[in-house]
Amino acid sequence: MGNSENENLSVVLYKRREEKPQCDIVLENRPVREPAGDEVVLKMNSVGICGSDVHYWLNGRIGDFIVKEPMVIGHEAAGTVVRCGKDVKHLKPGDRVAIEPGYPLCSDEFSKSGRYNLSPVYFCATPPDHGNLQRFYTHKGSFCHKLPDNVSFEEGALIEPLSVGIHACRRAQIGLGHRVLICGAGPIGLVSLLSAKAMGAASIVVTDLSSNRLDKAKELGANFTYQIKLDEKPQDVAKKIEEILGGMPDRTIECTGAESAVQTGIYATKSGGCLLLVGMGPQNVTVPLVNAAVREVDIKGVFRYCNTWPTAISMLASGQINVKPLVTHRFPLEKSQEAFEYTRDGKGIKVMLKCDPEDQGA
Ligand code: NAD
Numbered sequence: 001m002g003n004s005e006n007e008n009l010s011v012v013l014y015k016r017r018e019e020k021p022q023c024d025i026v027l028e029n030r031p032v033r034e035p036a037g038d039e040v041v042l043k044m045n046s047v048g049i050c051g052s053d054v055h056y057w058l059n060g061r062i063g064d065f066i067v068k069e070p071m072v073i074g075h076e077a078a079g080t081v082v083r084c085g086k087d088v089k090h091l092k093p094g095d096r097v098a099i100e101p102g103y104p105l106c107s108d109e110f111s112k113s114g115r116y117n118l119s120p121v122y123f124c125a126t127p128p129d130h131g132n133l134q135r136f137y138t139h140k141g142s143f144c145h146k147l148p149d150n151v152s153f154e155e156g157a158l159i160e161p162l163s164v165g166i167h168a169c170r171r172a173q174i175g176l177g178h179r180v181l182i183c184g185a186g187p188i189g190l191v192s193l194l195s196a197k198a199m200g201a202a203s204i205v206v207t208d209l210s211s212n213r214l215d216k217a218k219e220l221g222a223n224f225t226y227q228i229k230l231d232e233k234p235q236d237v238a239k240k241i242e243e244i245l246g247g248m249p250d251r252t253i254e255c256t257g258a259e260s261a262v263q264t265g266i267y268a269t270k271s272g273g274c275l276l277l278v279g280m281g282p283q284n285v286t287v288p289l290v291n292a293a294v295r296e297v298d299i300k301g302v303f304r305y306c307n308t309w310p311t312a313i314s315m316l317a318s319g320q321i322n323v324k325p326l327v328t329h330r331f332p333l334e335k336s337q338e339a340f341e342y343t344r345d346g347k348g349i350k351v352m353l354k355c356d357p358e359d360q361g362a
């Protein structure tokens with residue numbers, strides 16, 4: 001059971017009630033899409049749940065992306081190739097791959113220059129595009145990246161969030177000896193920590209409201225952590241950060257989206273340094289912009305990632321980045337509803353869904 005393409009159990013969000021934003025999570029069998037010439041059919045193994053998946057479930061939308069038609073959820077994934085379209089040359093049945101969920105739909109100026117995250121994209125589980133939380137899934141072959149034997153499916157799935165950290169640290173130009181502030185110790189703050197460390201940061205302080213999350217940051221190699229109290233003023237937090245690091249941070253990676261954390265990020269960052277906005281908060285945020293301007297603190301945005309999978313695979317295979325401790329819970333595909341509830345309730349860090357009935361382990 002569960003290993004034949006005739007039975008393709010899939011986790012689908014249904015928008016059923018007009019008056020309520022929340023979608024239903026429905027498990028149903030869906031046909032496996034036949035691959036085009038440049039596509040491959042994958043037998044799915046591990047799919048991580050992301051905050052955005054939970055957000056679509058609970059709110060039916062993120063900004064202008066609205067769940068109107070039933071949508072398969074899931075975008076942090078790895079599996080095994082079972083069939084290849086005729087034009088796919090770099091993969092063969094049996095290859096284990098990590099799936100890059102977004103690929104450009106045209107060769108516009110961004111795509112041509114390598115910044116394909118800024119092009120119109122197909123993106124798994126961003127409406128109306130289906131995700132890959134199912135037993136079998138069909139994807140563009142060139143966005144399936146072969147995993148070496150010593151990189152597990154779960155590590156492969158975690159390349160998706162890790163990519164956000166790598167891209168943020170690349171844009172921040174983190175380098176040898178830097179002092180770094182990371183706001184937020186959720187999955188994205190933690191992968192930014194791993195990336196910054198691997199790129200040569202000398203000392204990193206991670207902040208969060210939750211002491212459990214800060215314990216995880218410590219476990220993953222943060223030199224310091226600082227627990228934020230909700231009534232603390234951003235200027236005061238900035239002073240504390242400077243004391244802790246023995247100097248102002250050269251780079252700040254903001255991974256909460258909270259207005260106060262963005263404000264802290266500006267006050268804290270050293271003159272001439274750089275603040276990366278990874279967290280997605282409200283549309284309009286009040287920030288001390290002149291403070292940043294007169295101290296030449298560059299403020300940069302981050303939208304997902306581009307060209308990160310090959311780098312991430314090398315870093316995982318060589319052991320220079322270890323994402324394994326991020327996984328705190330595992331559920332079989334059939335228990336997706338429960339897994340989503342766990343993530344919604346903030347239990348643990350990364351919840352993995354196991355799609356292969358014969359391989360439910362790490
Ligand atoms: P998460 O909600 O699991 O983690 C956020 C953490 O920030 C939580 O642990 C929370 O306690 C902490 N926090 C909240 N307010 C804080 C404050 N004032 N100071 C310090 N910590 C505070 O979310 P995540 O999955 O880690 O994602 C983080 C953010 O990154 C989200 O806003 C998400 O939308 C965004 N994101 C952006 C991109 C992108 O392409 N730019 C990609 C993925 C995620």
Ligand code: ZN
Nearest residue numbers: 050051052075
């Ligand atoms: Zn995600």
